[in-house]
Amino acid sequence: MIHINRYWEDLSVLQVNRETPRAHYIPYADAGSAKSGKRARSPFYQTLNGSWKFQYHRSVREVEEAFYEESADVSAWDELIVPSCWQVNGYDQLQYTNINYPFPCDPPYVPDNNPAGLYVREFNVSGHWDKKDKYIVFEGVNSCFYLWVNGKFAGYSQGSRVPAEFNVSSLLREGKNRIAVMVLKWCDGSYLEDQDAWRYTGIFRGVYLLARDSVHVRDVFNKQTFEDGFRKVTLLTELETTGQVAVRAELKDSEGSIVGTDEAAVDGKGTLRFEVTNPVLWNAEKPNLYQLYVHCGNEVLQFPVGFRQITITDGVFQINGQAVKLKGVNRHDSHPELGQTIPLNHMIKDLILMKKHNINTIRTSHYPNDSRFMDLCDEYGFYVIDEADLECHGMGTASEEWDDGNIHLLSQKPEWKASFLDRAIRMVERDKNHPSIVMWSMGNESGYDVNHIAMAEWTKSRDASIPIHYEGAASSQANPDVESLDMLSRMYASVQEIEAYAQDEKQKKPLFLCEYSHAMGNGPGDLKDYWDAIYKYPKLMGGCVWEWCDHGIKTETKDGTPFFAYGGDFGDKPNDGNFCIDGLITPDRKPHTGLLELKKVVAPIRIEAQDLRKGTINVTNLYDFIDLSHLGFYWKVEMDGLVVQQGQLGSIEAAPHGHQIATIPYNLPETSTGTYLLTLSCWLKEQTSWAEAGYEITFEQFVLPVQQVKESGDSLRQMFPLQAYQEGDILTIEGFDFCHSFDLYSGMIQKISKQGVNMLQAPAQLTIWRAPTDNDMHLKERWMNAGYDRTAMKTYSCEWTEIDGTSVEIKSDFSLGGDSRFTILHGEAIWRVDGTGEISVKLQVKVGEKQVYLPRFGLQLMMPQGMEEVEYLGFGPHESYIDKRQSVKKGRYLMTVDEMFEDYIMPQENGSRYGTEWAIVSNEQGMGIKFSSPEDFSLNVGHFTPEDLTRAAHNYELAKRKETTVHLDYKMSGVGSNSCGPELLESYRLNEKEFTFELRLLPVFKEDE
Incomplete structure (x- = not known):
């Protein structure tokens, strides 16, 4: 084994020969080069990024002492690009764990079999640097490293996500030089780097040399x-x-x-x-x-200066004297192929996506991001909560069960004080000149005691202009001294809890939701409720959704099928499964519908009806510093999804936090057979650095006050004769151009046809099960224990009656129940078929008093292969639910079945359309069934059943059915954010114990209608 000091387990040594931390900058030779920000234009900068020789060892004890010597032969070693992470390059174990440490908890000690990566690079140094001081800068190395230059020991550093700089002037020479680095996977600092993320290792950020004047x-x-x-x-x-x-x-x-x-x-x-x-x-x-x-x-240093002031006055968070709401997200460094090595263009792509979706705040969860990212936040305009690289969440789970007292242990121990302080000092010193930073964060989920207090007090003494945040102080067992913290921070507090805080006059600090509305899978479903409260109360300063992106790793199955992997997919133990798939966007940066929902809910314009008959609306500017003159407003009036009037509003220039009354010059009839709907769209007049001209910022819709009257043709629908006859348990009903049949034993329709075209592949069935969403994870077991996932229908009686030769009525009594459990619900169904072939059903349902609320209730149909076209009048174009529907527009949509599907990495309930008035599912020739109801219903059309989605752990495991499954639901419970957030609000649960549901099914040939 290599003979070196075991600094990696020595709390008294955080560095050897490392320079005192400083502000980030690159020295240039002239102002023009400095302005460009292009590092390569500086003669005083030399990158060491690129191909290095690399050798991986499962344990540091395997490392031979001679590797760092100038004469060491490394020609047979592997080539590895720097910066990069070992694990995505085939070395070591890919592992995702959220809270639990991936090694025995014995601070400050780590396993003896501590993986080591050896790096060697040869490079040339220019003779122009002879009289310069020479420094080497490592922007990020996880978790600790030893440095040798030309065979001589140069230094040691730990603290993964802030720079380490060494003066190597005495060790470098003109011409060829050799640098050697040994990186260890774990050190005592790993106890402070237990973030919810894939556990990556290596030189994962840039490395470069700087030449400085001897006095600079x-x-x-x-x-x-x-x-x-x-x-x-x-x-x-x-x-x-x-x-x-x-x-x-x-x-x-x-x-x-x-x-x-x-x-x-x-x-x-x-x-x-x-x-x-x-x-x-x-x-x-x-x-x-x-x-x-x-x-x-000979040097020029350049710094962006943004003049801004951050204050907290009477419990209100203010920037430049203006109350500001922080509309944020939590962002990890995450790339689907590169891990935590983030290219510049990838950072820009993230920021542009955020801008396009009305996000103004980023919490750098849970460590300082790349210094270039901070520059971009200054430039594009984001409020940043800069967070120290500190999380020791696993201390709370190191016992058999969660121990809230244990999580505070490291913050209590004086021997850890220097480690805690080091992480605050290096963050603040590097980033202190960035105007984008509006809060310093003392880390995440690490308890709270004297070491945190020392961090906060040092930070305040160094830079009192920026408030200090730390959520861990809210713990019941935390040190009560919160004098140095400037706001109360909470994670996943319910809407009721934050409202109670805002109404409590004893609470003088603003409340910040550093994490809320867990965006895992099909979610979040509670954004509007939070933001209704945040806008209502000045003391509520906003929050950051957890989180920005899914942390899936791009990989493929043995047969070459690509997919995004999560915890456990690489045999990693312990792991936390798909809990890393919890973002608003996919790993390859495609927005989930949750991001579209956030965009709408936090939009900087609010439009309210004043007098819709006269066409007057009230436009409120929710921007904090700019008026609305940069936006155009387009309006249209539709009748049942068809545009009848449209135009653009004149100039709207409401001042920040101001409002303006506008009049829309439409003309409305007194009555109509259809629904009149007004849609207003707000879009950019000119191109910006993040969006093109015409890009929609937000929209609003209103039902217009036009009295609806029935079409006169409805009275003719019962005039066509039909025939009904029973053979055994099968009731057949024939009309002029249709033939339907019921199974009287099961009480369900089994055949629907028009002109000989069969519309059903299997008998219809009633269902209450949905494939659990990620946010159902804590409810899933209760649903299954109640038998919701395995219901069978029991028909007690089923009788039919022919009425005047023009209609047939079938009446049945039924129940739904699951194996080994009491019956879940009872009901009565009254089916009616009239001479046009229309089938109507009225379901009266009683749910057991002790049953947990239902996932859904409705009718499921299996339609034959080829039924690929979906036309509907309702909300779209993407999925919507009772608590996730702000981002959809009411309209008439024509889509394919595949377009109705939302592809989540972990398959789950998806693609529902809340508030549907009618829908037609047909083949491309328009032959299908029209579905409608007196009340809006929830529509779901797909090529997978709920059972298919429930069984699959990854989307590649889904086998697309040729048939089309149609769900027509009375209601579906909301999606919420309970995977980590509060329970689903009562108002979004299908918790009614008695209800009535009516549906109409009419076989149609659309082209003949």
Whole structure:
């Protein structure tokens, strides 16, 4: 085994020879290059990214001492791209675990079989760097590493997701050099890096060299103070230098004009001062950036400056004096192929998607993101909660059951204080100049005690301008000293709980939901309820949905079928299954319908009806800093899904938090046989950095006040004669162009046909089961225990009567029950077939008083192969549920069965259309069945049954049926966010003990209608 100091288990050693942390920057030779932000344009920068020699060992004890020597022969080693993660390159074990440590909990000790990765790289150093100080910077290495340069030990560092910088001037030479790095999978710091994520290892962020003047500016801290409101700002640039040097600087506005200059002779510490009158402020909606250029010797350092002020006044979170709601998401570093190595364009893609969906806040869960990501947040305009790389969640589960006391242990122990502090200090020092940062977070799910308090107090002493967040202090067993925390933070508090907090006058701090509305699978289903409360109460400052993306790993089955893998798919133990598949977007960045729902719920425009008869509406601007002049407003009036009038509104320029009354010049009839619907769409007038002109920001719909009258043709429907005859248990009903049959033994229709075209593949059946969603995970067992997943229908009686030769009525009494359980519900069904071939059914249902609420109740039909076209009047174009329907528009839609399907990585209930008025499922020639009801119903059409979806653990396991399954539901319970959030609200449950459901089924040839 290699003979080195075992720093990886020594709490007294967090680093050896590592430079004191500083603000992030790259030195350039001139202002033009610095402005570009392109690192390669600096003669003082040299990347070490690229191909390295690599050797993996299952244990550090296998490492031979000679590997880092200059003479070591590594020619037979593997090639590995840096930056990258071992596990996605075939080394070590891919493993996903949420809370539990992947090794025995014995802090600060880690397993003796501690995997090690050896890296070796040869590179050249230019002679132009001879008189320069030379530094090597590792932006991120998980979990700890030893560094050798030209065979000499250069340093050690741990703390995975913040930079480690070493002065290697004495070790480098002109020409060829060799660097060797040993990375260990685990160290004592791994106890503080127990985040809910795949456990990746390696040099996963960039590595580069910097050449510096022998005396240079080492650190810059830009501080700002405002006077006379926001009419004047003073920028104080605190400098730290490595010796006595002349420094000059210039501050330029966004147009490149100089607005201030200063210079000073600095020896160690110094300050530059700039005063700007009537500054253009920075905010997420209009992220105006000034640029500060600091000149020192041959170097130019560039820093974006966003003038903004963050305050909390009377319990209200404010930016630039304006109350702001944080409409956020939690974002992990996650790439489906690269793991936690995130390319720049991938970061940009995330941010553009967020902008397009009205998100203004990012919590960097649960560690500082790549420094380039922070630059992008400044530029695109996001409020960032910058979170320390600290989570020790597994301490709470290290006992047999959850122990809330244990999770606080590391924060209580003085020997861990330096480790805790190190993570706050390195984050703050790196990111302190970013205007996008509006909160410092002291980590996540790590208990709360004196070590956290030390972190917060140091942070406040270093930068009092930014408030401090930490949710763990809300624990009942946490240290009660929360003086250094500026808001109360909660995870997954219910709507009722946050409303109670907002109404409690004793609570003086704002409330921030650092995690809420768990977006796992088909969800979340409670966004509107949260945001109704957040907008209502000033003390509620908003929150961040958990979470941004599914963490699936792109892989394939043995036969080459691609899929996204989750915990356990690689034989990893322990694992937490598909709990990492809990995002608003897929791993390859395709929005789930939950993201569309969030976009609508947090939209920056609210449109309310004032007098719809006169066409007047009230438009409220929910932007905090910009008016609405950048938006266009298009309107249309539809009658039963067909456009009858349309146009554009004139200028709407409501000020931030203001409103404007607008009149829409439509003309309405007094009566109509159809429903009149008004749709307003708000879209961008001009292209932005994140969306094209015409992109829709939000919309709103209103049913217009037109009295509905019945069509006169309805009275003719009973005039056609029919014939009915019974053979055994089968009742056949024939008309002019149809033939239907009922099974009187089962009490169900078994055949529907028109002109000889069969519309049913199997007898209809009543059903209450849906494939459990991820958010049903805590309810699934109760449903199954009650027998909901295995119901059988019992028919007690079934009789039929012919009425006047023009209709037939079939009446049955039935129940549904599951094996080994009491009957779930009883009901009466009255079926009627008239001379047009229309089948109507009226179901009167009584559910057992002690039964848990139903997943759904409705009629399931299996239609033959070829029934691939779905036309309906209802909400679309994507799925909707009683609690997840803000993002859909009422309209007339024509789709295929495949287009009705939402493809979740873990198969589950999907694709339902809430609020359907009528639907036709047919073949491409229009031959099918029209479904309607006196009341809107829930429609689901697909090529999978609920049982198919329930059995499958991955979407590739689904075998698409040729037949088409149609569900016509009285109601379906909502989807909620109970996988991690609160229980489904009562109002969204199918919990009625008695109800009536009516349906009409009419075989049609659409082209003849």
